[in-house]
Amino acid sequence: MDKLLVVPINKDVAAGAIFVAFALGFGLISTNYPMGRLAQMGPGYYPALLSAILAVFGIAIGITGFRKGAEKVVVVRPLALIAVLGSPILFAATVRPLGFVPAVILTSLVATIAAPRMTLIQRLGAALVLTLGCTVIFILALGIPLPLLGNWLTF
Structure with a gap:
């Protein structure tokens, strides 16, 4: 049988990092559109707002993940x-x-x-x-x- 690679990974920290990465990516893309202001939102305002919310969720999930121990996860080839x-x-x-x-x-x-x-x-x-x-x-x-x-x- 093949030897499986088992590594300790904190899933919450990894998920938080993925959320933050997506938030940064979409946030940067939203800067290509006019933001406008709260009274008259431009096409980039709502994606930027959602990106900020996603980043906050990602940071929160990552911080709670640091409080937990890492789990052993099998790495796929x-x-x-x-x-x-x-x-x-x-x-x-x-x-x-x-x-x-x-x-x-x-x-x-x-x-x-x-x-x-x-x-x-x-x-x-x-x-x-x-x-x-x-x-x-x-x-x-x-x-x-x-x-x-x-x-x-x-x-």
């Missing part, structure tokens, strides 16, 4: 995370030019990168079963009008 989250994007980018069947095969093979203990035969088998199932369900049963082979693969 970055390659596995990228493979799983990138697979739907890869499918969307390849379904028109390659076609439905090659896009499902490619997507499922990329997604299996997240399972390092799978052999090549298991990966190919999973891709084949997934492709057959998706073709039957989406193309034949539901009638979604996607070409089985795309422009890049037809002659």
Whole structure:
């Protein structure tokens, strides 16, 4: 079994930092718009106000997090995370030019990168079963009008 990386992380401090980061980002973006004043608000006033409120919440959550102890959290392997989250994007980018069947095969093979203990035969088998199932369900049963082979693969 793979050794999992377990690190102590204070979730409240991390969440507070994320809130503050988003608040700063949206607050900076809102400065590109005229602020106006309270009696006649400009398009940048309300986003700036919401950013300030979000920052206050983030700081409050972070401060309460410092009072608690850190929890042990399992860190996900970055390659596995990228493979799983990138697979739907890869499918969307390849379904028109390659076609439905090659896009499902490619997507499922990329997604299996997240399972390092799978052999090549298991990966190919999973891709084949997934492709057959998706073709039957989406193309034949539901009638979604996607070409089985795309422009890049037809002659």
